[in-house]
Amino acid sequence: MKYAQHISELVGSTPLVQLTSVTRGLSATVLAKVEYMNPGGSVKDRIALKMIEAAEASGELRPGGTIVEPTSGNTGVGLALVAQRKGYDCVFVCPDKVSQDKVDVLRAYGARVVVTPTAVAPDSPESYYSVSDRLVREIPGAWKPNQYANPNGPASHYESTGPEIWDDTDGRVTHFVTGVGTGGTITGTGRYLHDVSADREGGPVHVVGADPAGSVYSGGDGRPYLVEGVGEDFWPSAFDPSVPDEIIAVSDADSFAMTRRLAREEGMLVGGSCGMAVVAALRLAERLEAEDPAAAAQAVIVVLLPDGGRGYMSKIFSDAWMRSYGFLDDDEAVTASDVLR
Ligand code: PMP
Numbered sequence: 001m002k003y004a005q006h007i008s009e010l011v012g013s014t015p016l017v018q019l020t021s022v023t024r025g026l027s028a029t030v031l032a033k034v035e036y037m038n039p040g041g042s043v044k045d046r047i048a049l050k051m052i053e054a055a056e057a058s059g060e061l062r063p064g065g066t067i068v069e070p071t072s073g074n075t076g077v078g079l080a081l082v083a084q085r086k087g088y089d090c091v092f093v094c095p096d097k098v099s100q101d102k103v104d105v106l107r108a109y110g111a112r113v114v115v116t117p118t119a120v121a122p123d124s125p126e127s128y129y130s131v132s133d134r135l136v137r138e139i140p141g142a143w144k145p146n147q148y149a150n151p152n153g154p155a156s157h158y159e160s161t162g163p164e165i166w167d168d169t170d171g172r173v174t175h176f177v178t179g180v181g182t183g184g185t186i187t188g189t190g191r192y193l194h195d196v197s198a199d200r201e202g203g204p205v206h207v208v209g210a211d212p213a214g215s216v217y218s219g220g221d222g223r224p225y226l227v228e229g230v231g232e233d234f235w236p237s238a239f240d241p242s243v244p245d246e247i248i249a250v251s252d253a254d255s256f257a258m259t260r261r262l263a264r265e266e267g268m269l270v271g272g273s274c275g276m277a278v279v280a281a282l283r284l285a286e287r288l289e290a291e292d293p294a295a296a297a298q299a300v301i302v303v304l305l306p307d308g309g310r311g312y313m314s315k316i317f318s319d320a321w322m323r324s325y326g327f328l329d330d331d332e333a334v335t336a337s338d339v340l341r
Contacts (some may be wrong), residue, residue, distance in 0.1 A: 011045040021265035028285040036308035040077035048078030051145040065141040070132040073102035080109035086122035093132040117167035148236035153184035162192025177281040177324035178304040179230040180209040183239020190243040209244040210280035248280040269309035
């Protein structure tokens with residue numbers, strides 16, 4: 001019989017899938033690394049597993065302990081499913097811009113969730129950073145993974161995501177594109193791909209960060225944007241700014257339009273940061289095409305898609321929500337007579 005003894009054993013080893021419709025007219029090969037295939041539905045399962053195992057090994061997390069983390073949802077799911085197996089409690093702190101769907105998911109996994117206001121400074125006592133710090137101080141046996149500063153986040157990507165991409169492309173990956181939130185994915189995966197390709201004929205892998213316009217990574221001042229899970233208003237230490245060779249800023253409107261196309265044209269129901277990363281990958285492919293068509297035809301661009309789209313049905317996949325922000329102007333409502341015409 002072939003079976004896993006627990007769902008958390010299935011973290012990682014996600015597939016690469018070629019994008020064939022949104023890439024029409026481009027000669028580069030664009031491969032999506034589909035992280036919603038992880039058991040918790042996102043790339044964050046990887047860091048959750050590694051951070052918990054490292055904290056157990058160091059003695060920071062002991063039997064009966066409580067995991068307390070400020071998380072917009074995906075890290076929480078990963079932590080919750082690993083914690084269940086190992087018998088820890090979870091308390092998560094989420095900003096109120098996070099969709100209710102995501103909060104409900106965390107509660108379904110048995111976690112307790114505290115919701116805090118988004119419209120306060122990071123150093124306010126009400127901010128999700130401050131509230132989680134207070135919970136860590138006051139709950140006995142509490143441990144805060146702190147994904148923004150925990151080196152085991154990037155390390156998990158150095159050990160798993162990077163080697164998977166290198167192996168699955170037989171070392172032919174030329175470009176890697178991913179969104180930047182805590183920076184863990186780009187730092188660990190990008191660093192591995194740089195290291196392993198450093199002496200390669202044809203040059204090392206070119207690592208590109210995709211960032212919501214307004215975030216600090218692309219030179220913004222932290223002004224609000226609606227894409228969830230990426231961009232920051234401060235510089236987390238999980239992010240090593242020397243890793244990305246380039247950062248491409250993408251607007252909310254472009255990110256959400258592409259997110260909807262990925263569902264409709266590629267059969268991938270994914271989150272908004274996936275649309276954002278794909279827009280950046282396609283801009284890169286267009287630029288390669290314009291600069292050097294022969295090189296573009298040889299390019300293998302891997303773009304990482306962090307999570308699935310089920311948590312965004314009342315936002316990105318709601319025509320009313322999209323229209324309320326001016327992201328959709330055509331009326332897509334369909335009547336029976338349109339279909340029968
Ligand atoms: N997209 C989503 C939906 C996320 O939850 C995250 C994690 N914050 C990211 C992208 C970015 O990943 P990282 O934190 O590794 O930069």
